[in-house]
Amino acid sequence: SQQGEEDPQALSIQEGENATMNCSYKTSINNLQWYRQNSGRGLVHLILIRSNEREKHSGRLRVTLDTSKKSSSLLITASRAADTASYFCAPHSGTYKYIFGTGTRLKVLA
Amino acid sequence: ETGVTQTPRHLVMGMTNKKSLKCEQHLGHNAMYWYKQSAKKPLELMFVYSLEERVENNSVPSRFSPECPNSSHLFLHLHTLQPEDSALYLCASSLGGGLDNEQFFGPGTRLTVL
Numbered sequence: 241s242q243q244g245e246e247d248p249q250a251l252s253i254q255e256g257e258n259a260t261m262n263c264s265y266k267t268s269i270n271n272l273q274w275y276r277q278n279s280g281r282g283l284v285h286l287i288l289i290r291s292n293e294r295e296k297h298s299g300r301l302r303v304t305l306d307t308s309k310k311s312s313s314l315l316i317t318a319s320r321a322a323d324t325a326s327y328f329c330a331p332h333s334g335t336y337k338y339i340f341g342t343g344t345r346l347k348v349l350a
Numbered sequence: 351e352t353g354v355t356q357t358p359r360h361l362v363m364g365m366t367n368k369k370s371l372k373c374e375q376h377l378g379h380n381a382m383y384w385y386k387q388s389a390k391k392p393l394e395l396m397f398v399y400s401l402e403e404r405v406e407n408n409s410v411p412s413r414f415s416p417e418c419p420n421s422s423h424l425f426l427h428l429h430t431l432q433p434e435d436s437a438l439y440l441c442a443s444s445l446g447g448g449l450d451n452e453q454f455f456g457p458g459t460r461l462t463v464l
Contacts, residue, residue, distance in 0.1 A: 243392065273452060282440055282455030336381060336405055338453055340393040
C-alpha cells in the first residue's frame with residue numbers, strides 16, 4: 241500500500257526560524273496531503289497538492305511536489321510555538337486509502 | 351471543531367469487558383474511517399465505510415467489530431481486548447474516496463486495556 245514516510249522523525253527549532261519536513265512515497269499518486277496533529281488529538285488537514293502541481297502556498301505553509309523523485313516537502317516559515325505538533329503526509333491515489341506514516345515531530349522553542 | 355465528534359474521549363477497560371466507541375459526523379460526508387494510533391507506529395487504517403457499506407477491512411482482529419448504521423454514525427465495538435490494543439482510536443470522514451477529498455478527524459478516544 242502507498243505510505244508516506246516523513247523525514248526527519250523529530251525537529252527542534254527556535255521561534256521565528258523556518259521548518260522543513262520531507263515526505264517520500266513509492267507509487268504514483270493523484271495528490272498528496274499534509275496533516276498536523278497536536279499531542280493526543282485528531283489530525284487536521286493543512287494542504288493538498290495535486291500531482292500536476294509543483295508548488296502550493298497557504299499562509300505560512302509552502303508545499304512542493306516532485307513526482308519524478310516521488311517526494312514532497314512542507315516548509316513552515318516564521319515558526320511559532322503554536323506550530324509545535326506532529327506533521328504527516330498522506331500520498332493519495334484517489335481511493336479510500338489514506339495511508340499515513342509516523343510523522344515528523346516538530347518542536348518550536350519560544 | 352472539525353464536525354466529527356467521538357465519545358468517550360477516554361476509556362479504561364478490562365480484558366473481559368465489552369465496550370463501544372462512537373463517532374458522529376455533521377458534515378454530510380459519505381465515507382467514514384477508523385484508525386488506530388499507537389506510540390511510534392504509523393497510523394493504522396482499520397476500517398472504511400462508504401454509504402454504510404464496508405469497503406476496507408485491513409486484517410483487523412475480530413475482537414474489533416465495526417458498525418455503520420447510517421452515513422453519519424460509526425461505531426467500533428470492542429470485546430476481549432488485549433493490553434496491546436491500548437492506543438488512540440481516531441475516527442475520520444470524507445466526502446468520498448475520490449480525488450481531492452480531504453479527511454476530517456475527530457479528537458480520538460484514548461483507550462487503555464488493563
